[in-house]
Amino acid sequence: MTSPAGIRRAGYIAVVGRPNVGKSTLINTLVGAKVSIVSSKPQTTRHRVLGVRTEVDAQFVFVDTPGFQTKHRNALNQSMNRVVTQVLAEVDAVLFLIESLKFTPADERVLKLLPTGTPVVLVVNKVDQVADKPRLLPFLQAAAGRFPFAEIVPLSALDGKDGDRLLGIVGKYLPESEPFFEEDAITDRSERFLAAEILREKVFRLTGDEIPYGVAVEIEQYETEPSGLRRIHAVIWVDRDAHKPILLGKGGEHLKRISTEARQDMEKLFDAKVFLQCWVKVKSGWTDNAALLKSLGHE
Ligand code: GDP
Ligand code: MG
Ligand code: K
Numbered sequence: 562m563t564s565p566a567g568i569r570r571a572g573y574i575a576v577v578g579r580p581n582v583g584k585s586t587l588i589n590t591l592v593g594a595k596v597s598i599v600s601s602k603p604q605t606t607r608h609r610v611l612g613v614r615t616e617v618d619a620q621f622v623f624v625d626t627p628g629f630q631t632k633h634r635n636a637l638n639q640s641m642n643r644v645v646t647q648v649l650a651e652v653d654a655v656l657f658l659i660e661s662l663k664f665t666p667a668d669e670r671v672l673k674l675l676p677t678g679t680p681v682v683l684v685v686n687k688v689d690q691v692a693d694k695p696r697l698l699p700f701l702q703a704a705a706g707r708f709p710f711a712e713i714v715p716l717s718a719l720d721g722k723d724g725d726r727l728l729g730i731v732g733k734y735l736p737e738s739e740p741f742f743e744e745d746a747i748t749d750r751s752e753r754f755l756a757a758e759i760l761r762e763k764v765f766r767l768t769g770d771e772i773p774y775g776v777a778v779e780i781e782q783y784e785t786e787p788s789g790l791r792r793i794h795a796v797i798w799v800d801r802d803a804h805k806p807i808l809l810g811k812g813g814e815h816l817k818r819i820s821t822e823a824r825q826d827m828e829k830l831f832d833a834k835v836f837l838q839c840w841v842k843v844k845s846g847w848t849d850n851a852a853l854l855k856s857l858g859h860e
Contacts (some may be wrong), residue, residue, distance in 0.1 A: 571620040572653030572735035577674075579667035582658040583686040587718035588612055588623050591728065613742050619732045620740040624652060650676040654711075654734040656727075658684045661691045661715065662700050664707075672708060680711035680734040684727065689717040743832060752791070753783045756827055760795055760839070763823040764808070767815070771807050775800040789833040795820075797841045808841045816841060 592612030716723035
């Protein structure tokens with residue numbers, strides 16, 4: 562992995578709180594379109610990653626807390642809670658969510674599990690639901706007395722601007738570190754698959770209606786050299802002889818444009834140099850060929 566230029570900080574952030582306080586909503590807002598299973602280096606998979614947000618200067622890895630249990634008090638849960646406490650001590654920051662103007666016994670039980678050696682940010686969610694705004698300040702002051710919170714941030718998890726403000730605050734608590742994940746590693750799809758998708762998209766976008774949907778992209782070869790360079794050989798399959806000159810264009814200009822734009826997109830996505838070679842081949846009736854379809858990813 563090459564590290565995206567400029568990233569100075571990276572860290573793991575646990576998101577905790579009783580059910581319904583808005584944890585999932587907040588993570589979706591913070592991570593945006595990038596919520597997905599992410600591919601990771603093996604040593605970073607100790608935590609279940611909920612999502613990654615990469616900014617120019619910091620990478621935020623939001624993690625789940627396994628076995629978080631506040632409902633029942635028994636020996637098993639107590640030992641599970643010890644695991645929780647351990648996990649919370651290992652991350653770089655904890656977001657503890659509660660709801661505005663509410664502090665329930667379930668919140669209290671979560672509070673008891675908070676680590677003291679890790680910065681805990683109290684996120685007071687759903688401020689948009691507070692009709693009586695003057696009541697918020699004394700509520701925040703009372704909450705501040707319950708635990709040595711590093712920060713107290715009232716917000717609405719539904720609001721993207723609030724999410725950005727929270728990132729700015731949490732970012733300060735992340736250690737200086739190389740990013741753990743590729744800047745654009747937002748999916749568990751392989752680069753090979755993504756490369757085919759990008760190329761296919763360019764074919765359709767730049768060729769328009771002239772080529773009906775009987776086009777498929779196959780990545781014949783995909784190699785990553787030690788320098789990071791991706792060497793990709795792709796075949797654009799068409800099912801009629803007449804389609805080949807359309808894709809090639811005069812003097813091969815059209816195919817050149819397709820492959821240049823595809824390569825540029827791949828370089829951005831993979832944060833690496835890409836050497837892309839494309840061929841157009843005719844395979845009449847390929848759409849009927851189940852084995853080929855499968856090899857192209859259309860199951
Ligand atoms: P979780 O159980 O902690 O993951 O909570 P969810 O993210 O599933 O949210 C529980 C409910 O609260 C959902 O109906 C959300 O739409 C709602 N919710 C979450 N955040 C906010 C917020 O900031 N404002 C409002 N009005 N509703 C919210
Ligand atoms: Mg949830
Ligand atoms: K860590």
